[in-house]
Amino acid sequence: MTGMKLGQYVYGDSLIHRLDPRTKIICCILAVISVMASVNLYYLLCLLLLMVTAIVSARLNPKFIFKAIYQIKTLLLITLLFQAFLTPGKAVLTIGTITMTREGLALGSINILRLIILFMGSLILLMTTTPMKLSIGIECILRPLEKINIPVHNFATILSISFRFLPTLFEEASIIRNAQKSRGSQFDSPELMVKIKSYAAIVIPLFEASLSRAGDLGEAMDSRCYTSHPNQLRMNSLKMKGQDVLALVSVSVIVLAVIPVSILMK
Amino acid sequence: MPGIIEINHLSHIYAEGSPYEVEALKDITLSLERGEFLGLFGPNGSGKSTLIQHLNGLIRPQQGSVIVCGKDASNSRLSRDLWKKAGLVFQYPEHQIFQISVYDEVAYGPRNLKLPESAVNERVNEALQQVGLTQENITQLPPAALSGGMRRRVAVAGMLAIQPEILILDEPMAGMDSVGRNMILDIIKKRQERHETTVMVSHSLKEIMTLTDKIAILDSGSLAFSGKVKDLLGKPEILAHYHFELPEYLQIVYEIAAKGFDIKTDISSIREAGEEISKLQKIRKDADYLLPGQYNSW
Numbered sequence: 344m345t346g347m348k349l350g351q352y353v354y355g356d357s358l359i360h361r362l363d364p365r366t367k368i369i370c371c372i373l374a375v376i377s378v379m380a381s382v383n384l385y386y387l388l389c390l391l392l393l394m395v396t397a398i399v400s401a402r403l404n405p406k407f408i409f410k411a412i413y414q415i416k417t418l419l420l421i422t423l424l425f426q427a428f429l430t431p432g433k434a435v436l437t438i439g440t441i442t443m444t445r446e447g448l449a450l451g452s453i454n455i456l457r458l459i460i461l462f463m464g465s466l467i468l469l470m471t472t473t474p475m476k477l478s479i480g481i482e483c484i485l486r487p488l489e490k491i492n493i494p495v496h497n498f499a500t501i502l503s504i505s506f507r508f509l510p511t512l513f514e515e516a517s518i519i520r521n522a523q524k525s526r527g528s529q530f531d532s533p534e535l536m537v538k539i540k541s542y543a544a545i546v547i548p549l550f551e552a553s554l555s556r557a558g559d560l561g562e563a564m565d566s567r568c569y570t571s572h573p574n575q576l577r578m579n580s581l582k583m584k585g586q587d588v589l590a591l592v593s594v595s596v597i598v599l600a601v602i603p604v605s606i607l608m609k
Numbered sequence: 610m611p612g613i614i615e616i617n618h619l620s621h622i623y624a625e626g627s628p629y630e631v632e633a634l635k636d637i638t639l640s641l642e643r644g645e646f647l648g649l650f651g652p653n654g655s656g657k658s659t660l661i662q663h664l665n666g667l668i669r670p671q672q673g674s675v676i677v678c679g680k681d682a683s684n685s686r687l688s689r690d691l692w693k694k695a696g697l698v699f700q701y702p703e704h705q706i707f708q709i710s711v712y713d714e715v716a717y718g719p720r721n722l723k724l725p726e727s728a729v730n731e732r733v734n735e736a737l738q739q740v741g742l743t744q745e746n747i748t749q750l751p752p753a754a755l756s757g758g759m760r761r762r763v764a765v766a767g768m769l770a771i772q773p774e775i776l777i778l779d780e781p782m783a784g785m786d787s788v789g790r791n792m793i794l795d796i797i798k799k800r801q802e803r804h805e806t807t808v809m810v811s812h813s814l815k816e817i818m819t820l821t822d823k824i825a826i827l828d829s830g831s832l833a834f835s836g837k838v839k840d841l842l843g844k845p846e847i848l849a850h851y852h853f854e855l856p857e858y859l860q861i862v863y864e865i866a867a868k869g870f871d872i873k874t875d876i877s878s879i880r881e882a883g884e885e886i887s888k889l890q891k892i893r894k895d896a897d898y899l900l901p902g903q904y905n906s907w
C-alpha cells in the first residue's frame with residue numbers, strides 16, 4: 344500500500360522540475376503515443392535512454408525508481424507469461440496443452456519494456472511536478488474544451504482535490520489494514536474467499552471515512568463561498584520559456600522518428 | 610524470569626534511503642513483567658505507535674530484538690500469530706468498524722481465532738459487559754447507529770473478546786467525553802486489579818501518571834526515561850521539559866525537603882503528604898519542647 348505513495352512529488356530544483364507542467368504533460372503524452380506505435384526494440388531502447396536521462400538530470404534517486412518498478416512486478420510477469428504462451432510460433436517449452444514460444448517470449452519482453460517506459464515516464468512527471476502545478480497544467484491544456492460546454496474547471500478542481508487526498512487515502516488504508524491484521528484478518532490467506540472477505544474489512548471503513556470527509560470538505564468549501572470559476576491568477580502564472588520550447592521540440596523529434604524507423608524496419 | 614515483553618536495542622527507520630526517511634526509533638531497551646502496567650508517554654511523532662506495532666508483529670524489528678510472551682517477533686512464522694498474544698487497539702479504533710452489527714463486529718476477532726460459535730458467543734457477551742454495553746438488543750444494532758463514544762466501546766470490546774495476554778491501547782482517551790474516559794479507566798483499573806498485563810499509550814503525562822506505576826517516555830524516537838513514577842517525580846528537569854506541573858501537595862513536599870527537612874518525598878497521594886507533614890509537625894513540636902527556638906525558621 345505504501346508503495347503507491349511512490350509517485351509523490353519530491354522537492355528538487357533541476358531543469359526538469361522547472362519545466363512548465365504543460366510541457367511535461369505533453370511530453371508524457373507524446374511518449375505514450377510513440378511507445379504505443381512502435382514495437383522496434385532499438386527505438387524503445389532509445390526511449391528508455393531518454394527516460395534515464397530525464398531521471399538523472401532531475402536528480403531522482405535511482406534506487407527509488409527501481410523499487411517502484413519492482414512494485415509492479417506481478418503485472419510485468421503476467422504480461423510476459425500471457426504473451427509467451429498465447430503467441431503462435433516456435434515452441435520452447437510445453438506444459439500440458441499450452442506451449443511457450445520463442446516469438447511469444449520476444450514479444451512479451453518488448454511489452455515489458457513498453458510498460459516500464461510508460462511507468463517511468465509517469466513517475467518522472469509525478470515526482471517532479473507538484474500536484475497543484477499538475478492540475479493547473481491539465482486545466483490549461485483542456486481549456487479549449489470549455490468552448491463546447493465541458494466544465495473543465497470543475498474537472499480540474501476534482502482532480503486537484505483527489506491529488507491532495509490520495510496520499511491521505513493510502514495512509515488511512517495502511518492504518519486500517521494494520522488494525523484489521525491485529526484482529527486476525529488474513530490478507531495473505533491462500534484461500535481466495537477468505538482473502539476477498541478480509542479486504543472488505545479495509546474497503547468498508549475506507550469508504551466511510553472518504554464519504555464523510557467529502558461531506559466535510561464540501562461544507563467547508565461552501566462556507567468559504569466556493570464558486571466554480573477558473574482561477575485566472577493561477578493559470579496566468581504558467582509561462583512557457585525557452586527551455587520548454589526546446590524540450591517540446593526535441594521530444595517531438597524523437598517521437599516523430601518512430602515513423603521512419605518503423606518504415607525502414609519493414 | 611524473563612519479562613513478558615523484552616525489547617533490546619530496537620531501532621526502526623521508515624522508508625530507509627528514500628527522501629522520506631524517518632528515524633522513528635533509536636536504540637530502545639525496555640522490558641515489562643507479567644501483570645505490570647506500562648504507561649508509554651511521548652509527544653506526537655515520538656515513535657509510540659511504531660514501538661507498539663512491534664509488539665504484535667505488525668512491524669518486524671530491523672535492528673535489535675523484540676520478544677513477546679517468549680516469542681521472537683523477528684521470526685516471521687511466530688510474529689504472524691502474535692496478534693493473539695498482544696492485542697493492539699489502534700488510535701481511533703471506531704474508524705475501523707466494518708461489520709453489519711455490533712455482535713458481528715465484536716465477534717470478528719474470536720472468529721478469526723477459529724473458535725466454535727458457542728465460545729464466540731460467550732466471549733462477545735463478556736466483552737460487551739466489560740465495556741458497559743449491556744443494553745438489551747444492542748448486539749443487533751448496526752454500529753453506524755451508535756454515537757462515537759459507543760462505537761469506541763464496541764471497538765475496544767472487539768479486542769477484549771480475543772482475550773490477549775497483553776492489551777495495548779494506543780491513545781484510548783483521544784477525543785473522548787468524560788463518560789467514555791471513565792469507561793476506559795474502568796477497563797484499565799479492572800485489568801490492574803486482576804494483574805493483567807497492559808500497555809497504554811498517551812500524549813498526556815498527567816493522565817498516565819495518575820494510572821500507572823511504571824512509565825516510559827519516548828522523545829524523537831529515543832527513550833528519555835523508563836522506570837517508576839516515583840523516580841520520575843524526583844526528576845524535575847524531565848518534568849519541566851514536558852511542561853508538567855506537579856500536584857500542589859508534591860510541590861510543597863519537595864519545597865520542604867529542599868529546605869533541609871527530613872521528609873519522605875516518594876509519595877503518591879495527598880493523604881500520604883498530609884501524614885508526612887503532620888509527622889514532621891509532631892517532630893517539630895517535640896523538638897521545640899526540648900530545644901526551644903531551633904525550628905523557628907519554619
Ligand SMILES: Nc1ncnc2c1ncn2[C@@H]1O[C@H](COP(=O)(O)OP(=O)(O)O)[C@@H](O)[C@H]1O
Binds near residue numbers: 631632633651652657
Ligand atoms: N508508515 C510510515 N511511513 C513513514 N513514516 C512513518 C510511518 N509511520 C510513522 N512514521 C513517522 O515516524 C515517526 C513516529 O511516528 P509514530 O510512531 O506514529 O509516533 P507517535 O505515535 O508517537 O505519534 C513520525 O515522524 C512519523 O511521521
Ligand SMILES: [Mg+2]
Binds near residue numbers: 657658700779
Ligand atoms: Mg501514534
